[in-house]
Amino acid sequence: MDVQHYISSGILESYVFGMLPEEEQIEVEIAALQYPDIRAAVRALQQEKERFVQLYAITPPSVIKEKILAIIHEEEAAAGNSMELQPKPSLSDPTSQQQYKLPSSNHHTIKPKPIIHKPASKSSSDLKWKYATAAIIIVLVGSVLLNFFFFNASNDYEGRYKELIATREKLDEQKEQQNQTAYQSPSNNTNSSLKDPDFKLTHLEGTSNYEGSSIDIGWNNHSNAVLLLAQLMPLPPNGKQFHLWAIHNSTFKDAGVFNTGANMTKVWQQMKEIKNADSFIISLQTVGSTTPPAKEEIIMSGHRTQ
């Protein structure tokens, strides 16, 4: 490096007056460490700047010094309490200067402790209070969280209970609707089916013990669908069931079991499909019986309407 050229370049003036970016500041500081002439030039400029700024020297209000000294005295007292076993040297008392040895070359080995703004004498109790406060806060937060959790859980159970009730009611409603649908759907179908010209109704009248009873049977010879309306039919005796049979070529065809009673007087019931039927027979048979009825079990009969 051409030291003299560097010195005369003006960069040292800019450095001393704080006009250089950080990287160039570091460059000058490194150069000053490496080259004594540069270091001397920088020092000379610094001292001239110090003399220059003395031109603007203004005596500050005395209250500022009092405040500063009060603050540092409080801080120092706190630090002193925390290091009370260590004797504190005082340079302001020349007689005491022999009692301790100052580092001669590297004063940076004396590292003041970080300033503790709170008195050290209270640090122990403060620490306990901090722990206690922290514990209380943790318990409080935990309590709040648990309350919140259980409150939600309680609400959850309550909500689930209500949901179950609602579900049950909905299921009951659906079940009832399904029952009604099961009963009414033949009727609904009947409404449309009966309008079909292929659907023929056969009316049966009771005799003997079932005199006055009547049943309507609808049959579609194309779709083979069979509908039954028990308009006037009593409930069967215990252990007995009413059964619909179709007869074709002297052969019984099972058309299924049907319900009777007051609730069924207007309900068309869907029966088993029948391909061919010459006549229809209503029997009163033992529950579960699937065999064709005996003659004495037949309570109604009628020829199919053409």
Added chain:
Amino acid sequence: MFVIYLTVNNSTRINLESSVTYTETELVHGLLARDEKLFSYIYDLYSPALFGVISKVLNDNAAANDVLQEVFLKIWRNADTYNEQKGRLFTWMLNVARNTAIDLLRSKSFKQEQKTIYNTDDLHALKETTPVLPINDQLGFSQVLERLTKEQRQLIDLAYYKGCTQEEIARIMDVPLGTVKTRMRNAIQQLRTIINSTNL
């Protein structure tokens, strides 16, 4: 009243009326040793110069008072960051004062409060309204400044007291960056000549 002899090197002793004298090295070690009495001494010795810089930067007495307090607390608390390789203790303290004041000057809150328009005549206004140490009275405050051109004063003020970079100065003065560097070097050289000739 203090009688102050500024140090030229580390071995030169600094005298107070109380006859207690300290070298630069003793000042540094006393500060690091957290000697309150010595710190009080340092305050008495350097606070006028630091307060002058701060006041010049901020042009606001109330803010300058607060910053001066902050600066000396920084000096007390951060004494271990002082590096004697980079300069004397006073230089470091000046840097702390200048940087703290410029940080405030450039803060948005301060700008909003002040809306200060830079004026080179502030130097004279400040001198008329604020007391100065006897040493400056003897030197003749305006005598030095009058030997600088208005442009040179403006350059130094912008650079040192307002913290402007050379690029910012180039924009403010509407001249090329190279011109700013040349003029700044000439201004500082002129300042050095004046300072040395007046034996400040």
